[in-house]
Every structure is written in C-alpha cells, then in structure tokens.
Amino acid sequence: MPDDAHFMPLSMVRPGQTVELVRIEGGHKLRKRLADLGLNLGVSIRVMQGDSGGPMILAVKGDTRLALGRGITHKIIVAAPQQK
Amino acid sequence: MVTICLAGNPNAGKSTIFNALTGARQHVGNWPGKTVEKKEGRLWLDGQEIAIVDLPGAYSLSAFSAEETITRDFLLEAQPDAVVAVVDAANLERNLYLVLQLLEMRVPLIIALNMSDVAENRHIHIDRERLAEWLGGLPVIAVIGSREIGLDALKEAMVQVTRRRVITAPVYADLGPAVEREIAALHGLIEADAGLKDYPARWLAIKLLEDEGDLGARISPPLAAAAAADARRRIADETGEDADTLIADARYRFLGRVVGQVVTRAGAGGPTFSDRLDRVLAHRRWGVLVFLALMWIIFQFTANVSAPLLDWVDGIIAGPVTRWAAALLDAVGLGGSWVESLVVDGIIAGVGGVLVFVPVLFSLYVALAVLEDSGYMARAALVMDRFMQRLGLHGKSFLPMLVGFGCNVPGIYATRTLENPDDRKITAFLTTFMSCGARLPVYVIFGSAFFGAASGGLVFGLYALGVGVAVLTSLLLTRVVFRSKTAAPFVIELPPYRLPNPKTVGLYVWSNTSRFIHNAGTVILAASVVIWLLLAVPVGTGQFAGVAPGDSLFGATSRIIAPVLSPAGFGQWEAASSLMAGFVAKEVVISSMSQIYTGAAEEDEPEQPSTLGEDLAGIVTGLGEAVVLTGQEIVNIVPRTLNIIPGLNVPEANFLGRADDASSDTALESALRQAFTPLAAVAFNVFILLYVPCMATVAAMRQEFGARWMLAQVAYTLVVAWLAAVLVYQGGLLLGLG
Incomplete structure (x- = not known):
C-alpha cells in the first residue's frame, strides 16, 4: 500500500494512467452501486478518456468500460502507482 | 407450466x-x-x-x-x-x-x-x-x-x-472471518424462524448485512433485521470497514481467482475498436456534434420520411375504409342513420386519426432499436449529460424531447430508454411541450391571417416558448416534486459497439408498434365514441346525431367553458369548441374551425362512386407512390440539412413532379380576422401550443405511467396553457398591443 501522500481523487488522474481504488467517499448506496458495476476496493483502473470538466471513461477488469460523471470522480480516492 | x-x-x-x-x-x-x-x-x-x-x-x-x-x-x-x-x-x-x-x-x-x-x-x-x-x-x-x-x-x-430440479453443490465466496462469523449467527436465527423459511438463509443473512433496507422492513418479525444491525456495527468496529464493502471486496477477490485460472489472454489488451471509436463518439465536443447530427436524422425520419406513408394510411382510412363502411351500412338499411354517423364520424375518424401515426412510430422504433442495439445509446447519454444535468435530468432525456418535435406520442414512448422511473415521468411531462408537427398548421393559418410575411416569427416564437416552458417545468419538477432524486450520480456502462441484430431490431419494432395499435383499438376507441356522443346529443330542440355543433351537448359545454377563456381574449364558444376538438388531435383543429367559423365544412372533393376493385387498385398504387416519396424524403435530408446554413438554398428532390398543394384557406382566414384580435390570436396559439397535445398522448401517458400521471399531465398542461395565454393577452393589453 502506498502511503497517504500518493492518494488523490480519480478526477485528477490523466488519461492513459492506471491507478488503484483506495476509498469511496460516499454513502452506502453509492459504494454499493459502484461495486456492482465493478469498482470495488483495490481494483485497478485505467483512465481511457476525460480531461477537464466532462465525464471520465474508465477501463476496469479488462474489458469493462464505465463512464462516470465528474461529480463522482471527485469522491473516488485512488493511489498512483509507486514511482521509483 | x-x-x-x-x-x-x-x-x-x-x-x-x-x-x-x-x-x-x-x-x-x-x-x-x-x-x-x-x-x-x-x-x-x-x-x-x-x-x-x-x-x-x-x-x-x-x-x-x-x-x-x-x-x-x-x-x-x-x-x-x-x-x-x-x-x-x-x-x-x-x-x-x-x-x-x-x-x-x-x-x-x-x-x-x-x-x-x-x-x-x-x-x-x-x-x-x-x-x-x-x-x-x-x-x-x-x-x-x-x-x-x-x-x-x-x-x-x-x-x-x-x-x-437439482441444485448443484453450494459455491460461496469466503467473505472473511468477521463477516462469516456474523453470517453463521444470522443463519441460525433465520432458520429458526418459520416465517423466513422461504428465503435462502445464507443469501438473506448476507443481504441483511449489506443493509438492504426494503428486505429488512419486509421480514417479520423483524428480529433478524435488528440482529443484523448489531452485526453490522460489530463488523465495522472490528475491521474498520463497512460490511457491504467487505462483502463486495471478498466476492471480487474470489472471482479474480476464478478468472485467473479460467481465462487466458493472448497479448496485452490494447485499445479495442470500441475504444478507438469512442475517441470521437464519446468525445466531449466531437461526440456532441455526432449526437446532434444523428438526432437531426432521426427527427427527419419521424417528421418527413414517414410522412408519405402517413398520408397513404390517412388516405385509406378517409377514403376506401370510410366508403366501404358507409356502403356496408347502406346495404343493411342503416345509411344516413345515427349508426352511420357513429361509425364514420366517431369510430373511423377517431381511431383512424390515431392509426395514421403508425408509420411515424414505426420509423422511430427502427431508429431507437438501432441506436440501442449498436451500443450507441450509452454514448448519447454520456455526451448530453452535462447539458441535461443543468436541468436536473439525465443525458438520455434529450432524445424523447427531440423526437417530440415530430410527434409527442413516440416521444413519450421513447422515454423507455431511461432507466430511472422519475426521469422518465419528468421527461414525458416535458415532451408534450415540444411543438409537434400537427400543431404547425394552426400556427400557419393564424400567422398568414394576421401577420402575413411576419408569420415566421410567430411560428418560431411558439417553438421557442414550448422549449422555455419545458425548461421551467423541468426545474419545477426536479427541484420541488422529485427533490429527493436529483442526486442520482451519473454512472453508465459503455458496452462495446456491435452491428445491430436484425431480429432484435425487428422484434423491438413489432412489439412496440403492435402495442400502440392495440391501444388505439381500446382506449382511443372508447374516447372517440364519447366525443361523438357529445357532438350528437342535441340541447333543446334538434335531432339526435343531426344537430349543428353549436346546438349539441358539445356546443353547450363549449359555452360553459368559454367564459373561463375570456381573460385570454378568446372567450367565444367557437374558440372553446375548437380547443375541445383539439383535445382529440391537433389535426382536427383546422377542420373543426372551418366547420364552426365558416358555417359549412370544407367539402371534400365530390365523392366519385368507385368499385371495390378501383379502391384496392388505388390503395396499391398509393403504396407505390408512398414508397417513392419515402425515398424522395430520405434523399431530401441532404438539401434540408445543407439549407440550415444561412445563404444556402439547395433545391429539394421532387420525384413525382408534383407541386405542393398549398391550399389557401381564405374563407377561414377572413372569418378568423373577424373573430380574433391579433393579440387574442397570439394568445390562442399559445394555448394551442401548451395544452393537452392530443388524445393519443393522453393514452400514451396512461399506458406508460398510469391514470394518476395521465390526469396530472392533463391538469398541468391546461393550467400552464391558461396562465400563459392570459399572461400574453393581459400583458399585451397593458403594453397597448390590443
């Protein structure tokens, strides 16, 4: 597990980067809904599209593609891969 | 079974x-x-x-x-x-x-x-x-x-x-010590409870730990539900995570192991074909352009391309079907009786008036099925979401509203593509304010009667007003009526693109169209008969089914309603009864107005007696023409699209070399100038725009959302139409425009 310094909201991740889901800052309902769609703790997320403003397109679990509104991407906390 | x-x-x-x-x-x-x-x-x-x-x-x-x-x-x-x-x-x-x-x-x-x-x-x-x-x-x-x-x-x-009926050996993901311990405890509790014997015990235990509200409230006695609340607290205290997170996590970990052993992938999963397509179609600027272009094409299909077939169906119903029915009734000695009036003016005109929409719906459903089955619909929702969010709506709400400009009826059915039931209701509510093709002739008649060359301004203003009222209604509904739902976050799966499957498209079109036809045969049939009865029953003297509209129960009702409309400047019974007829369909407003205002119905072309053979031949050649004209309309999408660009005037194709039959209703126009002031005419058109679009939309609302929503819609549109018309008229008077 990377330390806290590497945590950031998903909304800050740039297209092409791969990150790991650490925490969802939302209620029971949001967490459950996202998990049902494949966004569970520890899942590896690749950001396909989404710079500035609009929704983001993510690749999870290989071939699943999800689009998320900006609002939610602020609530999903991810860890950047460790840099040497 | x-x-x-x-x-x-x-x-x-x-x-x-x-x-x-x-x-x-x-x-x-x-x-x-x-x-x-x-x-x-x-x-x-x-x-x-x-x-x-x-x-x-x-x-x-x-x-x-x-x-x-x-x-x-x-x-x-x-x-x-x-x-x-x-x-x-x-x-x-x-x-x-x-x-x-x-x-x-x-x-x-x-x-x-x-x-x-x-x-x-x-x-x-x-x-x-x-x-x-x-x-x-x-x-x-x-x-x-x-x-x-x-x-x-x-x-x-x-x-x-x-x-x-064999159920295989149980397979469970191990949900971790803390959760499994609580599941075991709840399991015992559930199995001991006779009232819960129909529930699979482990499944129910997990559901309760996941805090599934409605299940907890449903089981009685709520013993297990209460125990689950304690269990959830213990799990959270012990692990620092909520039970639902732990459960989802453990399931995916289990599945990760399964997939790891079952799936082999050759090569790294680079960007797929869909990913590449999405760089354009899901792009926040290009995607919007593509979406608008597609919507324009669909709009053309529902509004213009289906028109020749619509005219063909209309021609069959108004011509041969009506003639055959009359001939049949003549043959059994009922010609000229009230039965003929009921069948021809009531049932055939009423149900037929709705059945003519079948080609419109057909083309809409083909378009919708292709968009949905190809996987594009999810992208449409994605690119439009930012705009619709401002109105408190979902990205997919845009499509039904756009379709509504062609015809409100398919617009209401198109809300089926929305998942959230509240979004569907709101969107259907808004769709009826989109000014449909059937309302346009009314604006045109009034425009040319009162404003001559400036009538385009009236038409454009009315379309814009409809959109404005829809925006206000949306804000009202999402901020006041459905306040709890607005927080719905935008999460959507983007399925890979694929070629639409002909069978899926065909069955979708068939099942939806046949449902509409079934509806026309039931609800609309009943309503047509009721309206015919109102027009047939004389008030005071007169003969059943032989009275002038003004002396019928319908006319009498119009006289009662008329004073309510006088603050809007058109408090005459003639105006009221035109609006009442418009409740059935906006197509009949003009015809009933010419009946009421100019005293006589504009006679249809003199009836030529025709044989069954001639009729059938006419239907077949009519279909041939309709098919040719459909092709023409498809071709004409190109010039119509190019002509949006100011200054460009690409001529449209005209396969059959016919001139547009722009019949000038001069008698009606001068009668209207007598009956309305220009300001009252504008107010009247505002009312036409905003009130109940037609019986078919009312029926669609009932079919989709039930009687309560249908009534709410009728009441709301009437109130809004009245308020807007009064505002326009009184405001105009204050500004000295009367």
Missing part, C-alpha cells in the same frame, strides 16, 4: 438469446406497478410448452433500481424451474458477480456463456470445464445469441435442469 427465466447484466445479450429462443412468440407488457418492461415468451421444449421470462438487466440483486428489485423479487417469489444466467464472455469477471449472488440464492442455474466469438476475437480464451468446476458443476454452455449458435445445447441443459 414450467417457467424458465433469463437473468444477466444489461448488455450481456439477454434479449438476443430471448428472441432466439422464443421468436415472435413473445409478449411485452409492464411489470405490475412498474414502468419496467416485462417480456414473456413461449417455447416448445421436451414435448411441453414452457414460459420464458426475460428479467430486466441487473448488475446485482440489490434493491437500488427497479430492474434489480424486480429480478430479485421474481427469483424469490415465482420460484422459476430454472434460471439461465446470461454471461458476457468478453466481460467475465464483472458478469460473474451477479452469478455469484444467484448461486447464493440457491436457484437451479445454467450459465449461458454468450458472445464467445467476440471474446475469441479479442484473444480471450475461456476454459469452460474449469469454469463449471469452480461454479460447483453447473452446466456452462457457449452460445452466440446473435447467430443462434449453441441454442440446442442450451435447450438441452434447460430440459436436464428442469427435469431434475
């Missing part, structure tokens, strides 16, 4: 398999009390007829969406003889998440591993035997629904499972 249901994620290809199994032997309705579609079909299997139920697409068996609640409750209550879990082979891990929950429910399960061709194309290989082993020996059948491959093996498995 043996019942087998299909369950699976949205986009897993459930419908394709359902269609392949049942063909045209299916029935589409609504789940009781829900706006979610229920599809049921029949299949001969093993010497008996079995029922196949296509459950709504669900990612999980939670109660967070109507679809998931329906799926869960159906599995609990209907106790199907077998459940076919349709699993997208190219998206295995996420799809198995639902399967894992189905296993917990202990239903007799078959796995249909769908779209294995797509998976193979992406070099994803799935070891089916290994997968079956992991899933406790379940039958795992490879199918390609779109090409009807593997169906025999699937049917064979269905026979085996329903005959034996």
